[in-house]
Amino acid sequence: MMPAMLFEISGITVPLWLPPLVAFVISFFTSMVGVSGAFLLLPFQMSVLGYVAPSVSATNLVFNLVAIPSGVWRYVREKRMDWRLAWVIAAGTLPGLLAGWWLRVHWLLDPRLFKLFVGLVLLALAIRLSLKKTGAASSASAATAANGGQRLLPIFAIALVIGVIGGAYGIGGGSIMAPVLVAVFCMSVHNVAGAALFGTLVTSVAGVALYQFLPAPPGIETRPDWALGILFGLGGAAGMYVGARTQKLVRQRTLELGIALVLMLLAGGYVIGYVLGAVR
16 A cells, blocks of 8 residues: 655645646546646645645645656647747736735635635536537637637737736636636637647746745745645646547537536635635
């Protein structure tokens, strides 16, 4: 039986097999829609492992650094990467990371308040995905191609706002961008997945640097738990590669509804938990 390990920065003791297994399962499904899986790993770390310090966001970003390249490489290899969209996402989300870091370190220190923030983000994503009209993606994708770069400007503007959320949430921004592109711009999941993962990878590099090197308030640990993040990332890398390879075999609407259901369940748990705690 594989022994448990104490991770010093996070302060948790976990069996060595658990982080990579959880990351593999999550990343297998989320990578199909252009999401790294970090948005589901965060609730797992907070609620199951009890890791609620601000550094949990930075640890999530380390997971992205290790896990995402395998999925991106698979999309590139199959020539399913929209590089123009990928760089627009990256350029838009990067400036918001600094603001997101400040929010997480100086304002979202209370675990209950941060869980409420996480829940509202997840709920917004779920609603956008579940209300998306079936069959709209193909026509909208054709319109995007016809309009050239015209639609890239509003995508860039939204990416700026999402960068703030992603920086605080510890998911890089691109992971939120993928559902927005599908639900708001009615783009095809199969077309945006690779670009969204690439954008998340680029912004995660900057996010890890912010949490690692910028000064934090006294007594607040913001540096990532590198050992835990890498362990999650190894499982995530395998899951993303397999998920990216399998994605083309799964219907788009099935992917959208599946992710929306998971988001709603997680969001409901966090919001209800916050309300019950406030009443008490």
